[in-house]
Amino acid sequence: MNYRHIFHAGNPADVMKHAVLALILGHLRAKPAPFCVIDTHAGIGRYNLTSEAARKTAESDEGIGRLFGRPLPHPSLAPYMDAVQALNPEGSLRWYPGSPRIARAALRPQDRMVLVELHPDDAHSLKAEFAGDRAVAVHQSDAYTALKAHLPPREKRGLVLIDPPFEQPDEFARMAEGLALAHRRWSTGIFALWYPIKERAAVWRFQDAVEKTGIPKVLIAELTWHPEDTHLRLNGSGLLIVNPPWKLDETLKEMLPALHDALPSTGGGTAVSWLSPEVS
Template structure:
């Protein structure tokens, strides 16, 4: 949705979970010499100012990355997640937060292919400028769902797809499921990362089950589902994001244990009420 700007939410609890998973997946992909492709269907601007008016308006980073920034007892996977965030802040102060394309730019090798898509015209221009000097990179202002068809399978047959639309339109939920199904038909052993908000909406509640069915039907290596719940329902109408989840199709075999190590810590650090909790489940095909 063209009205959506991720700058309002940069560095919040959902970004922590999403980018923790993304970091571990990209690190795993880099363990083999053969290059891989990352396709980011809803890339955003690439980076965001924590000190800017958008991030300051809601201050969501205060309950997210800020709570980890100076922590001394971080589990190793969370330390690894923070490495590109720290690299994005060379003076040692948390002033900027890297979006998924920036994290990818910091972790991917020169011969790895990066394909990013962003519809918002302002964010697209910022992203295009930021990635202009990176080799093997294409920045597109086309719809990421539609563009995915031409990206799969990647030339090296090694690839990751990240989908994290705004979900401001309920139709995004159906588009995600359809894109996953079609993507698996084209690239059954690709790694698909799907982020979703935990909301008091039927579409949100049903998404993981729909993705499980798609993965069970088309994926070669099963799936992993992680959800971090940090907040309570804000009012009687059920508005507000309670947490978020990541659904990973064909996950690295290392990912479950890495998340298991981090999730209790994240509940303690990011939880905003006594009932904060996590869910971690996995199925291998």
């Protein structure tokens, strides 16, 4: 309950995560049928990068600050950067859109969004952010309890974003268990699970746990900006994506290296691979 994302908003992990999120949402928009977005760790919706808390760490300087107002490193970053620019129409970078704001920018009149946030203050801010927006429902709840309550959605299409703060030592295990439950309830939905890359062994255990569930069509995408020589810092950002849109893997194999080159790094790189291919 102590984690506050304002200290990390707009950092390289956010940039990677939200750029991929925007791509997935673009694929969902390509078909006329309605879709639903469920964000299980929604935060407050938008973050003031000029606030004292944000400037205390200045992590956005190494993330979105390297992209805003500059030529796109890759065309596939356009939907993400459009969402950032929409919150900063005057041309200076003040507001950073969290995943709820990025998703809201992609919704059409027939689509909707369910936002879940456990922290009481953040849930209150989130409700204020979307007050009067009939396309958005905000719930103060535990993320994994919410998966039981809101799946399957009445729409047959959509995305579940699971993006924990990783305060709990067993968060990787909770994610794997939560995904298994959620997939049983909605096997055709797209699931995107974000994870930090600090200690590679922990990531391997998580991926192994997901593989053992037997869930098919699982894509892994990673961006690292430091060599993986220590678990004392954040070395990179990963996404495990179930039922990814068609050819998303091919797009990420081009976009992520361009993004890596645009962000400051002491090494690292990118990786896109299938943990579990589609069952034939």
